[in-house]
Amino acid sequence: MINDLSPLLLIHFLSASYAILAGAAIFLMRKGTQTHRVIGTSYIAAMFVTVLSVVPVPATVMPFFGTRFGFFHIFVVVGFISLLFGIRALRRWHTTRDLEWLRAHQIHLAYSYAGLLMAGFSQMATNPRWLVVAPFETMTQFWIAFAAVNAGIYAVAIWLIQTRIAKGDPMRWKRTRG
Numbered sequence: 153m154i155n156d157l158s159p160l161l162l163i164h165f166l167s168a169s170y171a172i173l174a175g176a177a178i179f180l181m182r183k184g185t186q187t188h189r190v191i192g193t194s195y196i197a198a199m200f201v202t203v204l205s206v207v208p209v210p211a212t213v214m215p216f217f218g219t220r221f222g223f224f225h226i227f228v229v230v231g232f233i234s235l236l237f238g239i240r241a242l243r244r245w246h247t248t249r250d251l252e253w254l255r256a257h258q259i260h261l262a263y264s265y266a267g268l269l270m271a272g273f274s275q276m277a278t279n280p281r282w283l284v285v286a287p288f289e290t291m292t293q294f295w296i297a298f299a300a301v302n303a304g305i306y307a308v309a310i311w312l313i314q315t316r317i318a319k320g321d322p323m324r325w326k327r328t329r330g
Contacts, residue, residue: 160205167201168272174198175265183258183325192261196235199264203232227271234264255322262317266309270302277301 154165174195181188211222238260245253277297280287288294 158209160209164202164205164209167198167205168268171195171198171202171268172272175268179262179265184323195261196239199231199235199268202268203228203235227267231264231267231271234260234267238264251322255318258317258322259313262313263309266305266313269309270305273301273305274298 154162157165174191177191178188178195181191206228207225208220210220211225214223216222216225238257241253241256241260244250245257276282276284278285278288278294278301285297288297
């Protein structure tokens with residue numbers, strides 16, 4: 153399974169796996185604590201490694217105009233931008249203490265995590281290397297599986313972000329519950 157991965161893909165796989173675990177921990181923990189900052193910083197670092205380690209990997213599906221870049225490299229750009237916006241929003245919040253910047257930080261990094269889950273579960277659902285599915289007989293079957301996995305994860309992410317993060321006080325997780 154992972155024994156035949158190139159060193160770059162192995163780094164990508166390991167950093168993405170760590171980011172999935174760290175992101176889940178962050179989602180479940182109280183925000184603003186030292187633990188949140190440490191795990192959050194490690195999540196950001198793991199995501200940068202995840203994103204940057206896959207850029208040089210040649211596309212195997214839908215390469216663009218004979219280049220090594222393909223359809224899935226678009227998601228690398230989206231993930232990188234989401235991370236940058238989340239970091240920028242946190243820096244702005246630290247400077248201004250405007251709670252809308254804190255909310256923006258939470259939303260951007262929640263979408264970053266959703267994108268990570270979408271990429272990971274898409275691979276599990278569509279790549280026979282992971283032994284979850286048999287090879288698809290047609291590209292139509294591939295795209296149906298890809299779309300179904302991503303639509304499901306994205307729908308749950310939007311619901312969680314809109315009901316749990318985008319509304320209410322962005323500092324609510326910092327306060328002690330009584």
